[in-house]
Amino acid sequence: MPLWKRTLLRSYYQATLPWRRHRARQAARQGRTPVVILTYHRVAADRANSWTITPDEFASHLAWLEPRFEFxxxxxxxxxLRGRSNSRPTVSITFDDGYADNCQLALPLLIRRRIPVTYFVCGAAVLKGEMFAHDLAMGNRFRPNTVDELRALAADGISIGCHTRSHADLAAISDPAILHDEVVTVGEELQQAIRTPVRYLAFPYGQHRHLNPRVFHLAYDAGYDGVCSSYGGYNYPGDDAFHLQRVCVDGSLIRLQNWASIDPVRERRIRRFFYGPEIVPRQAPTRGALHA
Ligand SMILES: [Zn+2]
Structure with missing residues (x-):
């Protein structure tokens, strides 16, 4: 983020802080404190692209979050969300894509601190060792996580999720057989290979234009417990708990602070993606594994 933008954002954050604190107290009294779900991608010192953050930046995020939020x-x-009441600032941490570099610092740090994580991986990367085309196009040869690494992470309590087979834009797929493979079959394959239940699905890219209403139903029918987008958005008690809205974060601490403490502008502007008219019924927690 350029310096001028960071300075502007910091001024905005400081100026709106009294309002944010007032809103936080009001929301807590009403049991309406939202759950903020963060999406990270890759933690490595090389700053290779905009979705890589350094170990120091990641540590500074945790240092700011830990005293303020329940993980x-x-x-x-x-x-x-189902209980329709939450009074504590709450954060959930997720990672997308499955880069091996995350095993160096970020994941061991989270495991040591017993911070829950859901880690979304792609089938082609994990099961065939394929690097992402968008990384190769930028000259980056990032190694994906292996099955063995993911088994070890699962043994340490990290929840492994499915991020499709090929990191496909699911809104661009109309062939039901391809959609089924990208959503269901690959989830079953990951589950069998890693020997752990794969309970959540995350849309690649995750903006409104990448979401496909059919995928929500397909995922529900297959046995997934929830589906994640990443266009931003806060999750309020009483909201549909099957669709979890996430916020993509980069290395900037001020951007994280702005998001996580409930940005009044974004709270008003970001509209929820509805996959109706046939809304998936709320389900009891923990349906367990996909029906393999
Ligand atoms: Zn992704």
Whole structure:
């Protein structure tokens, strides 16, 4: 983020802080404190692209979050939404794509601190060792996580999720057989290979234009417990708990602070994606594994 933008954002954050504190107290009294779900991608010192953050930046995020928020799993986030009441500032941490570099610092740090994580990986990357085309196009040869690494992470309590087979834009797929493979079959394959339940699905890219209403139903029918987008948005108690809205974060601490403490402008502007008219019924927590 350029310096001028960071300075502007910091001024905006400081100026709106009294309002944010007032809103936080009001929301807590009403049991309406939202759950903020963060999406990270890659933590490595090389700053290779805009979705890589350095170990120091990641550590500074945790240092700011830890005293202010309760860290919960996606399952507990869903419990708070279904329970229709939450009075504590709450954050859930997720990672997308499955880069091996995350095993160096970020994931061991989270495991040591017992912070719940849901870690979304792609089938082609994990099962065939394929690097992402968008990374190769930029000259980056980032190694994806292996099955063995993911088994070890699962043994340490990290929840492994599915991020499709090929990191496909699911809104651009109309062939039902391809959609089924990208959403369901690959989830079953990951589950079998890693020997752990794969309970959540995350849309690649995750903006409104990448979301496909059919995928929500397909995922529900297959046995997934929830589906994640990443266009931003806060999750309020009483919201549909099957669709979890996430916020993509980069290395900037002020951007994280602005988001996580409930930005009044974004709270008003970001509209929720509805996959109706046939809304998936709320389900009891923990449906367990996909029907393999
Ligand atoms: Zn992704």
């Amino acid at each position: 919960v799993s996606l399952e507990e986030a869903q419990n708070r």
